Amino acid sequence: LRQALVQQALRTIQRDGAASVTLRSVGEALGVSRTALYRHFGDKSALLAEVAREGFRTLRLALVEAWDSHGRGRAGFEAQGLAYIQFALTHPSHYRVMFGGMVEAFERYPELSREATGAFQQLVDALVALQEAGLARRDDPFQQACFIWSLVHGIAMLAIDGRLRHPPVDIEALTRYAINRVWTGIDRE
Amino acid sequence: LRQALVQQALRTIQRDGAASVTLRSVGEALGVSRTALYRHFGDKSALLAEVAREGFRTLRLALVEAWDSHGRGRAGFEAQGLAYIQFALTHPSHYRVMFGGMVEAFERYPELSREATGAFQQLVDALVALQEAGLARRDDPFQQACFIWSLVHGIAMLAIDGRLRHPPVDIEALTRYAINRVWTGIDRE
DNA sequence: ACCTGAACACCGTTCAAGT
DNA sequence: ACCTGAACACCGTTCAAGT
16 A cells, blocks of 8 residues: 555656645545555655655666666767756656655655665766866866766756746757756856 | 835845745835736736846846956856856855746846846857957857857756755855866866 | 735645545 | 545635725
């Protein structure tokens, strides 16, 4: 039932958005009372934490896949960025659960923190590989990763929140541009 | 009273966070019924839209001030980025109202949209000035601005959501690093 | 024109009670 | 061990009624 609750929450999120995930709706869809959930999770936040954890796992796998299947060089770096944005645009509500502050006290869920760190670590690993291949500046990889993550997260959030629709922006083109500018800089032509 | 409601909402947001802004609490703090608000705003979302509009106005003024008082060159560009992050860190809940999807149907509030566009336009104007001074690539200034905005927005959101606290990140140092990397690129040393 | 008080349809959560 | 049903303390919103 625990797994069923998570799956049902995910389905509701995908179809009707995160705001529609109520203990009543999730319970009713599973033919169970609205308080049955408390036998498996501490509270609603714990359920959403599990949903978020699942999201970070999927995201990490998507990043690894993009990086590995594009040669682990510049092409892989770009593919990884595009995969990140694609995940966010394909699962906007799920992404919001992961990053929108919907999970109270994020740090109180060690499995969620671990999975989130794992996805971040994939980016760090890629940057270390690029540095060792002489393709990227030998800055602190952690700070470098924070920088890149902030960029793609910013694009994802603005896109999801509809802030890039007036006028309409080609998100993929923006992502490609951003990654290219990160790579070569914007100081001079 | 309309202005008083906005001011009270802002005060509550600063002190107890956006989640604590309820029609009951705002009304009670002003010695008025919880439904009095409906004489001045269509619904709660309209009140928050006004709060967000005030935020974009303050943000724009902070950006203009930073840009103007640092020579409208590379130093001004960096100062503008730092001013953006500083605004977000100083008023995290206010920033969340502006960007966290708390205002339903953002585009239905023309004054809010105008103010948000105004803040964005300040960045576009700065980039055009940099381009004309030969200090920045002559890319489409709008796309360039979307790129930069995404970056600082990403840093701001990750910082506000506490995602840069395990391990703790020096946000100002990260911002300086990011702006420097945007300026000179990360392809080679 | 502006405000109130009661009512309505929702929420998450607690808890005694059932099997 | 697992679930239920009623109850509690909250929400935003509507509406007839008051001044």
